[in-house]
Amino acid sequence: MDYKEELELLLNNFIITKENNKEDYYKIKSKIKKIREFTTTKLGCDVIVTSSLIKLEKIPSLIDNTFKIEEFTNQKHYIFYLLIIMFLEDKTKDEQFILSNLTNFITDNIVGIQNKKVIIDFKDFSTRKYLIDVLKYMTKLGVIKQIDGDDNLFKDSIENEVLYQNTGISHYLVRQFREDIFKFTKPEDFINITETDDLLSKKRYFTYRTLLFYPVFNYSKFDSDIYNYFINYRNRILNDIGEILDGELLMFKDVAFLTTQEKTKRVTFPNSRKMIHDIILLVNDYVVNEYDNLEFTKFELEQLLIKVKQEKEIYFSKEYRDMKNDRFFDIVTSAMESFALLQIDNYIYKFSSVIYLISGNYPEKEEKNEETYEQISIDLEV
Numbered sequence: 001m002d003y004k005e006e007l008e009l010l011l012n013n014f015i016i017t018k019e020n021n022k023e024d025y026y027k028i029k030s031k032i033k034k035i036r037e038f039t040t041t042k043l044g045c046d047v048i049v050t051s052s053l054i055k056l057e058k059i060p061s062l063i064d065n066t067f068k069i070e071e072f073t074n075q076k077h078y079i080f081y082l083l084i085i086m087f088l089e090d091k092t093k094d095e096q097f098i099l100s101n102l103t104n105f106i107t108d109n110i111v112g113i114q115n116k117k118v119i120i121d122f123k124d125f126s127t128r129k130y131l132i133d134v135l136k137y138m139t140k141l142g143v144i145k146q147i148d149g150d151d152n153l154f155k156d157s158i159e160n161e162v163l164y165q166n167t168g169i170s171h172y173l174v175r176q177f178r179e180d181i182f183k184f185t186k187p188e189d190f191i192n193i194t195e196t197d198d199l200l201s202k203k204r205y206f207t208y209r210t211l212l213f214y215p216v217f218n219y220s221k222f223d224s225d226i227y228n229y230f231i232n233y234r235n236r237i238l239n240d241i242g243e244i245l246d247g248e249l250l251m252f253k254d255v256a257f258l259t260t261q262e263k264t265k266r267v268t269f270p271n272s273r274k275m276i277h278d279i280i281l282l283v284n285d286y287v288v289n290e291y292d293n294l295e296f297t298k299f300e301l302e303q304l305l306i307k308v309k310q311e312k313e314i315y316f317s318k319e320y321r322d323m324k325n326d327r328f329f330d331i332v333t334s335a336m337e338s339f340a341l342l343q344i345d346n347y348i349y350k351f352s353s354v355i356y357l358i359s360g361n362y363p364e365k366e367e368k369n370e371e372t373y374e375q376i377s378i379d380l381e382v
Helices: 004-012 022-029 032-043 075-088 099-109 111-116 125-141 151-156 199-213 224-245 275-290 298-315 325-338 370-375
Strands: 047-049 053-056 096-098 144-148 163-166 248-252 255-259 295-297 342-345 348-351
Touching: 004 022, 004 032, 004 053, 004 224, 022 032, 022 053, 032 047, 032 199, 075 099, 075 125, 096 099, 099 163, 125 144, 125 151, 199 224, 199 255, 224 248, 224 255, 275 298, 275 325, 295 298, 298 325, 298 348, 325 342
Parallel strands: none
Antiparallel strands: 047 053, 096 163, 144 163, 248 255, 295 348, 342 348
């Protein structure tokens, strides 16, 4: 297929704007017909194309943290994100607004959430910081432009103003639903919407979405319809994956996952340029070689991570060497969760069987050569 690179761009980006990524925008637009044929047939997902943006409408098949926004670490980040989208709903393209307009809107519309003890008080420094974090993210995304002022000064004082401009892109951030979502009572309701009455298409959409949008496909955990579809059509799926993404479909015990070529621009694991990935490979190696099971209590896993940190921190970057143990635990477990290598259920931490295939350690060396630190992750034995 001659649209592999363009499909990779759509899979690896939430949204592509013409202003920020003109070359990619036109590259995808030139092959949109063929791309749409695949996304609608295999994924049941549309590709939104306007004069200013292109977006693959990624519809989740599971509820986990795969679709989380990496820049957001607090519940307030997501609250502000949605409230800003609501605020921009009535703004025309290129319309300008000042920061106090937004904070007043948020204060007026947060009343319904107060019952859940989510307190929004802009006199609080951390609250102002969370808002600026979201505004910076939305600026990077191309949803708004910062015209005048310094948003960092708002962290220091609520009196500081910043002038922004609406780009009109906010209308395409939230998925459009044909059904009345006010009748939904749980998160699963949002992904159980029937896009088609054809059972075969439903199973195909679910399978391809899970394989392409999620790190690992635990096919044995789903109902018999999904399991049987995957087993019966695995050769066709394997062929599609090879043609579409230059990848390979691997099956191990009860899970399946995709591998891709190193030249891909997708977010992949492991990435030799990321220290956290090296640490995860080390953790996997300790579990595989020193423990007889894949399930740990929080205390047991804390002790394991402390052991890894103490024995291997000579290879860590300064950030991780100086990191306190509790922070180190949170960072590592969160990253492992995002790649479906670790699942937390009722305070039990269960590693995926995939770690038997994805683990590593550093070659035996008497001492670390500081001058070649950048090469250490490349030497990792995976």
